[in-house]
Amino acid sequence: MSSSAPRSLHRFANPGQFLRLSGAILPYLSVAALVTMAAGLGWGLFVSPADYQQGDAVRIMYVHVPSAWLASAGYTGLAVCSVMSLIWRHPLADLAAAEISPVGAGFTALCLATGSLWGKPMWGAWWVWDARLTSVLVLFFLYIGHIALVRAFDDPTRGYRAGAILALVGVVNLPIIKFSVEWWNTLHQPASITLTGAPAMAPAMLWPLLVSAIGYTLVFAAIVIARTRAAVMERRIRALLMARAASEGGA
Amino acid sequence: MTHLPFIAVAYALGILVPVAYAVAAFARMGAAKRKLAVIDPRAARDGG
Numbered sequence: 001m002s003s004s005a006p007r008s009l010h011r012f013a014n015p016g017q018f019l020r021l022s023g024a025i026l027p028y029l030s031v032a033a034l035v036t037m038a039a040g041l042g043w044g045l046f047v048s049p050a051d052y053q054q055g056d057a058v059r060i061m062y063v064h065v066p067s068a069w070l071a072s073a074g075y076t077g078l079a080v081c082s083v084m085s086l087i088w089r090h091p092l093a094d095l096a097a098a099e100i101s102p103v104g105a106g107f108t109a110l111c112l113a114t115g116s117l118w119g120k121p122m123w124g125a126w127w128v129w130d131a132r133l134t135s136v137l138v139l140f141f142l143y144i145g146h147i148a149l150v151r152a153f154d155d156p157t158r159g160y161r162a163g164a165i166l167a168l169v170g171v172v173n174l175p176i177i178k179f180s181v182e183w184w185n186t187l188h189q190p191a192s193i194t195l196t197g198a199p200a201m202a203p204a205m206l207w208p209l210l211v212s213a214i215g216y217t218l219v220f221a222a223i224v225i226a227r228t229r230a231a232v233m234e235r236r237i238r239a240l241l242m243a244r245a246a247s248e249g250g251a
Numbered sequence: 252m253t254h255l256p257f258i259a260v261a262y263a264l265g266i267l268v269p270v271a272y273a274v275a276a277f278a279r280m281g282a283a284k285r286k287l288a289v290i291d292p293r294a295a296r297d298g299g
Binding site for chain 2: 055057062106216223233236
């Protein structure tokens with residue numbers, strides 16, 4: 001990476017610049033997110049065909065798969081922010097990491113709940129200690145651990161550092177989730193969509209799944225940006241109030 | 252439609268969870284923006 005790349009990253013990660021840029025993007029992003037998510041879910045629920053083996057229960061896929069993808073993608077975002085926090089000590093990365101983990105935990109819980117709702121009619125059980133399910137449950141606990149650790153210190157900077165270290169240690173779980181269905185004999189089915197091979201799914205199901213996944217991804221991004229904007233403004237409010245109190249105390 | 256109760260609950264959760272997070276995030280952002288506008292109107296105008 002050239003030396004100008006970190007400088008330009010810093011410029012865009014400047015809290016004031018972030019507020020201006022995100023303020024311009026967020027309304028469009030929110031509308032696009034809602035429209036795409038509604039289109040994907042409506043397509044999956046009312047238009048896409050039922051599966052010849054699973055019947056209509058396959059429609060749960062249009063909620064479950066995007067939430068599973070975002071559970072892992074959200075954690076990847078958390079890890080990237082943690083790297084930026086530990087290497088460049090950038091305050092915006094700290095705030096973004098602290099705002100990603102509650103949203104990631106919510107989407108991981110959604111993935112586990114919808115997986116359970118899909119598993120009961122298909123497998124006859126709400127839960128099995130299968131490698132895929134267990135590794136996603138570990139991911140949920142990693143998110144919860146990050147949320148707790150960031151808030152566990154009186155000095156927020158120490159909380160952010162400890163949370164960043166936990167987040168980076170937890171990255172080892174991401175390939176375990178991804179490859180669990182290949183490394184172990186699991187009840188959970190293997191991936192139907194891969195980067196290298198043709199999708200093992202009819203286009204009539206694949207397209208609504210992709211639209212739903214894009215919609216959920218945009219919703220996730222909009223939520224994280226809105227929460228990070230709020231966190232930046234709250235920090236600015238605290239700083240202004242402390243400066244005001246200090247000047248009044250000194251006067 | 253087969254397995255309707257499972258599908259209905261999954262879709263209800265699939266809509267309610269993101270909507271709840273979004274409403275909470277935008278409400279928090281609006282509250283912070285209003286408070287910042289009171290304390291520092293210039294900072295709020297700059298994008299806050």
